[in-house]
Amino acid sequence: GAVVSQHPSWVICKSGTSVKIECRSLDFQATTMFWYRQFPKQSLMLMATSNEGSKATYEQGVEKDKFLINHASLTLSTLTVTSAHPEDSSFYICSAGQDTAVRTQYFGPGTRLLVL
Amino acid sequence: DAKTTQPPSMDCAEGRAANLPCNHSTISGNEYVYWYRQIHSQGPQYIIHGLKNNETNEMASLIITEDRKSSTLILPHATLRDTAVYYCIVRETTGNQFYFGTGTSLTVIP
Numbered sequence: 001g002a003v004v005s006q007h008p009s010w011v012i013c014k015s016g017t018s019v020k021i022e023c024r025s026l027d028f029q030a031t032t033m034f035w036y037r038q039f040p041k042q043s044l045m046l047m048a049t050s051n052e053g054s055k056a057t058y059e060q061g062v063e064k065d066k067f068l069i070n071h072a073s074l075t076l077s078t079l080t081v082t083s084a085h086p087e088d089s090s091f092y093i094c095s096a097g098q099d100t101a102v103r104t105q106y107f108g109p110g111t112r113l114l115v116l
Numbered sequence: 117d118a119k120t121t122q123p124p125s126m127d128c129a130e131g132r133a134a135n136l137p138c139n140h141s142t143i144s145g146n147e148y149v150y151w152y153r154q155i156h157s158q159g160p161q162y163i164i165h166g167l168k169n170n171e172t173n174e175m176a177s178l179i180i181t182e183d184r185k186s187s188t189l190i191l192p193h194a195t196l197r198d199t200a201v202y203y204c205i206v207r208e209t210t211g212n213q214f215y216f217g218t219g220t221s222l223t224v225i226p
Contacts, residue, residue, distance in 0.1 A: 110157070
């Protein structure tokens with residue numbers, strides 16, 4: 001149980017285009033999902049908290065108009081990188097937690113984005 | 117949330133126990149200790165969590181000191197597949213966000 005998937009696993013795009021990444025909780029419902037970014041040889045950096053049915057909460061320094069988050073259902077959150085540039089190239093990872101008292105987070109396999 | 121301090125890297129011989137320390141001296145009473153690991157180019161994998169009692173599951177054991185200011189993750193018989201970056205995170209029971217530190221890069225040596 002507690003499986004989180006992401007799609008796509010790899011994406012290469014031209015500078016200026018937008019890229020959508022999906023995060024799904026496969027066997028549980030998650031009112032809250034999280035999006036992280038990881039640059040090479042660095043730790044995961046929390047970008048935003050995705051709330052089902054309401055606006056996402058962004059961490060300081062993360063541009064909400066650049067990274068659009070939609071959490072339309074209890075099992076799906078999407079991250080859209082708008083007008084992507086080479087500096088947006090990174091490993092994007094989502095997580096979701098079961099709505100229990102402990103709230104352990106389960107992570108997706110990640111999406112590697114390369115912007116040319 | 118409390119910060120954690122971990123050694124940047126460790127080596128362990130295959131088949132031996134790997135003991136990974138974590139310092140969380142500012143932990144508060146309602147914060148859990150979680151351990152995750154990240155194998156290269158994959159998403160983090162949940163290992164174990166605890167509040168104040170020692171915990172054990174099929175992957176590892178978690179030893180939390182009585183004052184809760186530090187903990188140790190124990191992999192009883194390390195294999196080459198345990199080579200990964202291990203993250204120790206503390207978070208309130210009512211909180212949502214996980215903030216990752218730099219972790220410990222564990223290398224299991226044949």
